[in-house]
Amino acid sequence: MRILNTIKYFEPSKGGMESVAKNLLIGIKQRRKNSKITVACNNHMKASKDRVEYYLGIKILRYRSFFLKSQPISLCFKSLNNEIKNADIVHHHYPFPTMEFALLKNIDALRKKKFIITWHANIQNSRWSWIERFYNPLIIKLLEAADEIIVTSPQLLEYSNILQIFKNKIAIIPLSFEPHNLTILPKELDQESIPKLLFVGKLRTYKGLMYLLEAINGLNVNLDIVGNGEEENNIREYIKNNNLNKVVHLYTNVNDEELVNFYKSSDIFVLPSVNEAEAFGVVQLEALSYGLPVINTNLKSGVPFVSLNNITGLTVDPANKNQLRNAILKLTSDKDLYNEFSKNAIKRSESFTNDKMVESYLNLYEN
Known part of the structure; x- marks a missing residue:
């Protein structure tokens, strides 16, 4: 099983999406030891060129980026076409605008693969509202190409007009965490101490x-x-x-x-x-x-x-x-x-x- 994951950032970058993607891919690698997993993401650090790294058997392609209004912009997706061709499964973590444009450029290749999109968030940012007029139709085209769309909570589906169009191929898989090995008893409030x-x-x-x-x-x-x-x-x-x-x-x-x-x-x-x-x-x-x-x-x-x-x-x-x-x-x-x-x-x-x-x-x- 050859899996390509596309996500804005990956380990060691910290954040909810990054943490969950890391845990997901490590979990798959542990269960399917012969799987080949590649992550395509932005570089979390300033770099003059693209980098290839390996993390616990996972190949990481870090694309050099510049920033616009704190958003990473990368124009270096030349290798993406080959990565898609070599994959059995392409799993995209939305939102990641520049990657979404790159995936659309390879839409014909995506249609030949199992293509999954995890919709992590509904973009509701006034700074980027001007872009929605032409961005949303492109996202709809990408969603049309997906075999499955995953949302992480019922609310994401409920409050997204775009996702409502694709309700028949949407499933809910919540985000997760690695539980600790400690035995935790329920807390009891001590009203004698400062909360x-x-x-x-x-x-x-x-x-x-x-x-x-x-x-x-x-x-x-x-x-x-x-x-x-x-x-x-x-x-x-x-x-x-x-x-x-x-x-x-x-x-x-x-x-x-x-x-x-x-x-x-x-x-x-x-x-x-x-x-x-x-x-x-x-x-x-x-x-x-x-x-x-x-x-x-x-x-x-x-x-x-x-x-x-x-x-x-x-x-x-x-x-x-x-x-x-x-x-x-x-x-x-x-x-x-x-x-x-x-x-x-x-x-x-x-x-x-x-x-x-x-x-x-x-x-x-x-x-």
Whole structure:
């Protein structure tokens, strides 16, 4: 089985899509040792030429790129035609605009292969709205050529006019995580200590961290922020200007072992994202697996599908600091509710393991 995966970035680049693609391909390689897997992606670093690397038996083609409005643009897909010809299966991870144009250029070759598209996100970005007039018809043409279209949550299908056209060949395979080997008991809220909130992720505007900081200002809680990104300076400035240095702690360089300790020592996980750039929120799965109730936002994406409102946590409107504040107060004051959510969180996380995702895709690849 020869598989070509096309994705914007791949290991060691970090992110929800990259992590899931890595786990998927490693899982397939472990189960089908004779499979030949190639990944075509942008280079996550500045480079003067294309590079070929190998990672755990997986061939990686990294195309040199330049950036337009933070989006990677690559014109170096000359080798893609040969990669498609040599593959039995082509699996594309949408969105990746320049690769989508390259795939369309090879549409005749794609029609001779098993062609699968995983639709990770509905693009709802005002910066790129001008391009939709001619981009969407091209995406429809690509979707027409696909044998199967995978969405990662029911919400992606529900809120996409384009996907509604292809409902008859769409399946849902949620994103996943690698469960830890620890025995985790449900948490019990200790109302004698100061509640500890946790955020893990990139420090970007769409993550809504400024709303979270405003929500906790004046509350008797602590907040650990784990991650790095372009919003770091704004966050540090807010912390300083509002005298939150003893309340909010920012950690920008945390290894996997340290991250486990953050999950184990926290009480509530908060994902306050404000728009559908947060397509799924894989990090919620990690939090749920440690028994952390989650406060998330009611986006038209997979975010509220992962942690369920009033079952594993609370869901609030995006960009609403008052609702965030009230959700925090509710969870930290109602011990029975908190304990119930913690039990449900662990059980919910068991539905999203890598093994289940890999088996679903293998079944798709081979049948």
